[in-house]
Amino acid sequence: MKILIIEDGRQLAESIVEYLGKEGYHCEVAFRLEEAIEKVMMYKYECILLDITLPDGNGLTILERLKEEGKMEGVIIISAKDSIDDRVKGLKLGADDYLAKPFHLSELSARIGALIRRRNFQGSDRIVFEELSIDAQAQLVRVSGNALTLTRKEYNLLLFLLSNKGRVISKNAIAEHLSGDMTEMLDNLGFVYAHIKNLKRKLNEAGCGDYIKTLYGFGYKWQK
């Protein structure tokens, strides 16, 4: 799966490439607007990560060009500006998601995963891991075919862990993912532990293997 990263910060771009590369994505990087437009016009990508402030122009131009050309690439805006205007403008111009810098790579990975699933499997957005299967469209979790009832937070947590399988995810990243905008003030991460505990128990009771590894003091990892 090909992903285009349009980002002028080389360090950040490299980190994204490295993280996503290990998830099996094939990443290309464009540091400038001109370069980006060229690539977008020539190739087809599963997903485009778009920084708005580029040295030679506004990243939103890409969205306009994509629209003009009738291209349907999924676009996630990654911006340091985080202004409401840009967010609204970007989403209006056809971007699928908006992620404010700085972000956790695990969060980015989860967003890309969700975007690609939504676009590729229209109608049946399904994730399968061993005996576990998730219908993301219907938000339904099954263990060996039996439905499992999870709270919204537990469901989000499960999806987040699965989107980053095999990777170490920090408590902070999980906390931010689960609480959204409310993390502005958040510093007590105890609730992450509580949710993980509940999710583990429910999966266990449903007969699912224990895939959530606790890395004491740091975070968690979804591993077979």
Place this chain on the structure above:
Amino acid sequence: MTNKLLNKTLRVYVGFSVIVLVISAPLFYWLTERLYIEDADETLFLRKEEFLKYNLPTIKTIDINTWNNINRDVRIEDSWMNVKRDSIFYTFYFDSLINENEPYRVLLTPVVIENIPFVLMARINLVESADMLKSIAVLFCVILSALLIGLYFITKRLSSKLWLPFYTTLDQVEQFELGKDVKPDFIQTDVEEFTRLNHSVNRLLEKNLSAYKSQHEFIENAAHELQTPLAVFQAKLDLLVQLVPLTDEIGDILSKLNDATSRLNRINKNLLLLSKIENNQYAFMEQVSVGDLVEKQTEFLIEQSEDKKVSVTIKRIEPIKINANLTLLEIAISNLLLNALRHNESRGQIIIDFHQNKLTISNTSKQSFLDREKLFQRFSNPGQDGGSGLGLSIIKKICDLHGWTVNYAYREHLHIFQIVF
């Protein structure tokens, strides 16, 4: 107690006038009286000279009675007193007509008529002079009073007119607030001092405004610039944890690094938020239900509070909508609620109440009374509890923007924060 400038000048004027009046009135009286007596003395001597020149050479001793009958005030008396030379003095004579003793100025001169010594007595009634003096004193008082009263009113009127530009400037400077785009507009005046004052105040304000603006821009730019390295730092940290073996020790260090990064992010985001509020980027207002917002956030709060075993109670929620910016109101409420939780103690409580346009959030805490003065300033409460140190100043800013007030009180071991919409 402070005095108004006007009253101060007036007081000095009136004080001075009273002193002048008190000193000058007796002086004036004494001077007038002396002048009158001098005048009387002169008249008496004139009469004596007249008598000596025109009457004495012709008068006979037998005429003395007749003379005395005709001239009541220039009389020839027996030399019963030992008068050797002119003597002038005050005395009283009984006036049978009005049955009263009357004051007189008297001049006695020895004269010789047909070789017999006599005394010439010339006198002037001083009653008239006393009356006149009284009239003069009264007149003097009336004039001075009129002068004083006039002075008072003229000063008062003139001063308030004269000082009008000053008071206008004062009012405007008082109303001036940094961060609000209203620059004072001073009235033109032809008084040099006021023109100078206005000019200086204007220059001062402009300097302040530009300093404020550049500080403001600096914060915004700094926060923006920090976003990129922060993003790199965060990303590299995320990569690092994939590479190193996460022993307890390394995990702990990395976890603390992560916490610090999160906190940096929060501070930075909040700085940007403050800048954005000041830049008026949240000008869009709509009808917002406070109750809905509170209920939505309480759900999250309860989930967060489980860890600390803090009980969350909603007392009253009125279904009232207010005009506000949704994003900002949401931030204000979530900051208040999370503050109430963050500074709470284990097994403490949070009470939420929205009643009569007042949102009150009370919480228990290990801390006692907080310094009201510093409470809403940036970074005034060292963020030992992991806060960004900006939460309350953001709440204050949001309230200021909407024209709400935010109050703090400490009662019965409860910290009470209240927004009055």
